[in-house]
Amino acid sequence: MITHLDMNDILYKLKNNEANNFFLLAGPCVIEGEEMALEIAEKACEITSRLGIPYVFKGSFKKANRSRLDSFTGIGDEKALKILRKVSETFNVPTVTDIHTESDAIMASEYVDILQIPAFLCRQTDLLVAAAKTGKIVNIKKGQFLSPEAMQFAAQKILDCGNENVMLTERGTTFGYQDLIVDYRGIPTMQKFGFPVVLDVTHSLQQPNQTSGVTGGLPQLIETIARAGVEIGRAHV
Secondary structure (H helix, E strand, O other), X not given: OOOOOOHHXXXXXXXXXXXXXXXXXXXXXXXXXXXXXXXXXXXHHHHHHHHOOOEEEEOXXXXXXXXXXXXXOOOOHHHHHHHHHHHHHHHOOOEEEEOOOHXXXXXXXXXXXXXXXXXXXXXXXXXXXXXXXXXOEEEEEOOOOOOHHHHHHHHHHHHOOOOOOEEEEEOOEEOOOOOEEOOOOHHHHXXXXXXXXXXXXXXXXXXXXXXXXXXXXXXXXXXXXXXXXXXXXXHHO
């Protein structure tokens, strides 16, 4: 069984072109309970260990950007964060979670390895600074409204705080009112900044619904988008 690397090792190998495989961030959109989190993590760890893919368990401890007030947002901040810690300790894998406020950054940094900045918040300076000051790895998701070139400035805010542990995530670009497209040129563009680049496959396939407030998507294209992203990422490392 392949021992999973901690995230600092993964970042080092990626930055120095030493990775023999892509790494995977995957898990539930939001933590709904301990049993489901452990079950997902166990399955993901079994697959990634067998295939030699470094793995990071992803789960939001809360979702603060739902379209409607009555949408599910979480089971409680501390309860969900403790589950993320248990996943990490049980399976010896790094964990990543979204943060939405400066206080979230401080709180979540006690439980997870990576703080993820949601796409809508990638230009929020105070949030980026708070995440950077924790010393944790910061994964900034590219805003649906931003060019890949503009992400260098979001990353620079982290660097200016003395934290060099940055990742950038492509998650699609707004195309009309209710669709997203993936411009694969953005992957090598962001790689040139010197940071690992992640492709958020499922969110890139979202189709936001401003009528009902329930977001849809194109899950039948997950494999297509993922395969293309892996190949483009390899070609330009």
